[in-house]
Amino acid sequence: MKTMTIRNVSPDLAAALEEEKSRRGLSLNRTVLALMSEALGVSEEAERGNGLRRLAGTWTEDEFREFEEAVRPFREIDEELWR
Numbered sequence: 001m002k003t004m005t006i007r008n009v010s011p012d013l014a015a016a017l018e019e020e021k022s023r024r025g026l027s028l029n030r031t032v033l034a035l036m037s038e039a040l041g042v043s044e045e046a047e048r049g050n051g052l053r054r055l056a057g058t059w060t061e062d063e064f065r066e067f068e069e070a071v072r073p074f075r076e077i078d079e080e081l082w083r
Contacts, residue, residue, distance in 0.1 A: 017031060017032065017035075020035065
């Protein structure tokens with residue numbers, strides 16, 4: 001196994017890691033290893049993803065059409081803003 005040292009950890013990141021460590025009930029080392037494994041997709045427990053997989057395929061055709069209609073204005077270019 002390789003040993004690594006991480007330098008220049010910001011106070012915010014250190015605090016977030018401590019919080020996650022407490023939430024998971026693991027050591028800091030195990031928490032960091034788990035987070036890195038999950039983020040890089042090499043964890044056996046969790047697949048790498050954007051968190052949207054649980055939503056895939058859950059809309060009906062009507063819901064999809066309603067969504068498409070709702071976001072249509074975002075596709076329009078406001079010519080006045082581009083002058």
